[in-house]
Each structure stands twice: as C-alpha cells, then as structure tokens.
Amino acid sequence: MRIPADVEQPDKIIGSFTARQVAILAGTGALLYAAYTLAADHVPPLVCVAVAAPIAVGAVLLAIGRHDGISLDRYVLAAIRYRRSPKHLVSSTEDMPMPPAWIAATGRRPPAPLKLPARGVAGDGLIDLGPDGVAAVAEISTVSFALRTPDEQDALVAVFGRWLNALSGPAQILVRAERVDLSDTIATLQDNARGLPHPALASAALEHAAFLEDLSARHDLLRRQVLLIIREPAANASGRDAAAARALRRLEEASRVLGSCGLTARLLDTRAVIALLASCFDPAAPPLPDDLALPGEVITTGGPG
Structure with missing residues (x-):
C-alpha cells in the first residue's frame, strides 16, 4: 500500500x-x-x-x-x-492593574500579560509546560549524508524511518542557527603559542589566531544546531513525575536507535536549557555566563579576605 x-x-x-x-x-x-x-x-x-x-x-x-x-x-x-491582540506584553503572572485615567484617555491599549508555554525549567533539565506536560530537549550530532554511498544512505534512511515508526508521542526536530563566539578559541591559541617548542609552530598558531580574529570581525559566524524535543502530556501536577520519566525513557530509546547511524544524543541540563530558551527569545544577545545562578539557587558570596 x-x-x-x-x-x-x-x-x-x-x-x-x-x-x-x-x-x-x-x-x-x-x-x-x-x-x-x-x-x-x-x-x-x-x-x-x-x-x-x-x-x-x-x-x-x-x-x-x-x-x-x-x-x-x-x-x-x-x-x-x-x-x-495587544501589542505590548509584559512578563507578569499577576492580573494587570487598570491604567490611570489620563493613559486610558489616549486610546492606547494597556499592556497585557505575556503567556508563555514554558512555566520553568526543573532541576533535571526538563521544561515544565504546565497543563501540557513536560518536554525533554537533547542536542543531536550530525552525519554527512551526501558523502555516503547509496547503500549507506539507504541504511541511514531505514534507521530514521524505524525511529519514526516507533514514536509513541509528540516529538519535534528543530534545526536552528546560533552565533559562534571565537574569542575563547583565539585567546587559547595565543596563550598556547608561547609554550610551543618550535618557533615555526608558534608562528603558525599565531597566524591561525589572526585568521580567526579577522574572520570573526568581517563575518557573522553561525553554526547549525539540531535539537530533539520529546513532549509528554501530564493530566495534573501529580502526574508530572510520571510524564518526566516517560519523556526521558523515550529520549533514551531515540538515542539508542539513532546511534545505529552514527548519531549521538546529549540531554541538555538545566543551565543549557535556560541558555537555549534565552537565546531563542533574543538571538542577538550575548550568551549567558556559566556561573549564572539557577532559579531557586542560593547565592553566596565570599567574606573579606
């Protein structure tokens, strides 16, 4: 058929x-x-x-x-x-107060609360979708399909089709482009060039660092990121743990099946998911620092030395 x-x-x-x-x-x-x-x-x-x-x-x-x-x-x-629909939205979970009379007289619409599907990110890296359940996000590696032989291409398609036929719930494949910051790579090359044993190696490393610096200055460098999102519905708040377990199990099954064609799936942790959501809202913003405190995490400072 x-x-x-x-x-x-x-x-x-x-x-x-x-x-x-x-x-x-x-x-x-x-x-x-x-x-x-x-x-x-x-x-x-x-x-x-x-x-x-x-x-x-x-x-x-x-x-x-x-x-x-x-x-x-x-x-x-x-x-x-x-x-x-209102054009000015604010991230507030409370009811918006009525604007003053002099603002209402201008005829402009008051701001409305911004309703997002994600309620937060749990400690295990799963996204809490409220009444829609939970979602697990994994970063998937890529393989070169064009460089494979016809038999290898047929095998890759067969593995991917087997995974699609085995789906038991909603799944999304997201291919996004994100900016690449080469400042750390350039600084590492410049620092390590001083310790190389031969002057020719040090010169080659410095020339490569200068090439990367010129490349990042003249072009907007992007890299392609492939994400696999597994969503599991939850009937109520008490069913979140069961939905989270199902999402992680489905993600593990997808990783095992896709591993047959050379793909690896890496489950994003809490910090990576928060950084991902932030970059989706503002792709042009700089990446979040690694030492950013998580929601609900206690912030401590060292005393005077």
Missing part, C-alpha cells in the same frame, strides 16, 4: 473541495439566497445582483485562495486576531 507524501493534506469531499471550502461556499450561498428571498419583493433584481456579486466573489477567494501556503480564510482570521 502506498502512503501519500503529504499525509497532512486535507481530505477532498466534493470534487477538489475540502470540507472547509464547501462550508464557506455553501454557507455564503445559503445566506445570499435567504437574503434574496426576503428582499426580492422590495428590491429590484439588478440591485440584488450588484450587492451579492462582491460577497460571492469574496467567498470564492476565501475558499480557494492561498497566501504563503495558508488558506486565505485562515490568513484573514489570523490577521484579525493579530489586529485585535
């Missing part, structure tokens, strides 16, 4: 029209017919046609039109929701 390539393509119920398109066209036609039967005795037919024609054309465009791969009716609804 052949499986279609686009398994998410909506089903056609009448000809080439989907249920959503039929509902739009049939609903518009029914409304226009009902309006005509009510106004036929009082309004000339030409006026009815002039009023109904733009509505019918709009319904046809909404039903069959597409914009950036999205059906036009969904695009219009998304535009309306964006227009009506």
Whole structure:
C-alpha cells in the first residue's frame, strides 16, 4: 500500500473541495439566497445582483485562495486576531492593574500579560509546560549524508524511518542557527603559542589566531544546531513525575536507535536549557555566563579576605 507524501493534506469531499471550502461556499450561498428571498419583493433584481456579486466573489477567494501556503480564510482570521491582540506584553503572572485615567484617555491599549508555554525549567533539565506536560530537549550530532554511498544512505534512511515508526508521542526536530563566539578559541591559541617548542609552530598558531580574529570581525559566524524535543502530556501536577520519566525513557530509546547511524544524543541540563530558551527569545544577545545562578539557587558570596 502506498502512503501519500503529504499525509497532512486535507481530505477532498466534493470534487477538489475540502470540507472547509464547501462550508464557506455553501454557507455564503445559503445566506445570499435567504437574503434574496426576503428582499426580492422590495428590491429590484439588478440591485440584488450588484450587492451579492462582491460577497460571492469574496467567498470564492476565501475558499480557494492561498497566501504563503495558508488558506486565505485562515490568513484573514489570523490577521484579525493579530489586529485585535495587544501589542505590548509584559512578563507578569499577576492580573494587570487598570491604567490611570489620563493613559486610558489616549486610546492606547494597556499592556497585557505575556503567556508563555514554558512555566520553568526543573532541576533535571526538563521544561515544565504546565497543563501540557513536560518536554525533554537533547542536542543531536550530525552525519554527512551526501558523502555516503547509496547503500549507506539507504541504511541511514531505514534507521530514521524505524525511529519514526516507533514514536509513541509528540516529538519535534528543530534545526536552528546560533552565533559562534571565537574569542575563547583565539585567546587559547595565543596563550598556547608561547609554550610551543618550535618557533615555526608558534608562528603558525599565531597566524591561525589572526585568521580567526579577522574572520570573526568581517563575518557573522553561525553554526547549525539540531535539537530533539520529546513532549509528554501530564493530566495534573501529580502526574508530572510520571510524564518526566516517560519523556526521558523515550529520549533514551531515540538515542539508542539513532546511534545505529552514527548519531549521538546529549540531554541538555538545566543551565543549557535556560541558555537555549534565552537565546531563542533574543538571538542577538550575548550568551549567558556559566556561573549564572539557577532559579531557586542560593547565592553566596565570599567574606573579606
């Protein structure tokens, strides 16, 4: 049995029209017919046609039109929701107080609370999604597919397909680009060059450090990061531990299966997940320091020496 390539393509119920398109066209036609039967005795037919024609054309465009791969009716609804949604959001878990009267008189919308899907990061590195459960994030290594022989490529595809067929819950593969900071590498090369036993080695190390410094100054260096996110739903707060255990077990199974094609999965710890979420919110910001205190961690300072 052949499986279609686009398994998410909506089903056609009448000809080439989907249920959503039929509902739009049939609903518009029914409304226009009902309006005509009510106004036929009082309004000339030409006026009815002039009023109904733009509505019918709009319904046809909404039903069959597409914009950036999205059906036009969904695009219009998304535009309306964006227009009506508040544009100034603040990260507050409490109810927003009413603005003063002089601010309300300007006609501007008050700020609204920013509702994020992630409630926090637990000590085991899992992301707490609240009523949606938990999510485990792992960084996956890569392999060169183009440099493999046809038999090796078939084997890689077979292993990946076996993992997809074994999925028992939601999973996401995220490929993102992040900035690369070569300052530590350059400083290490410059420091180690002084201790090399031969002047030619020291000169080569310094030249390579100068090349990297010039490269980072003239270009925005990026590296590709592949992440595997495993999500497990939790019915309530008491079921979080069970959901976390299932997510870690599924991640371990994925690591074992993907290891057959040379891929390694590294579960991100709490600091790495926090840094990842921070970089997703502000990719241009500098990376978080390694000694940043975790949420709930006690900060201690040394006394005077």
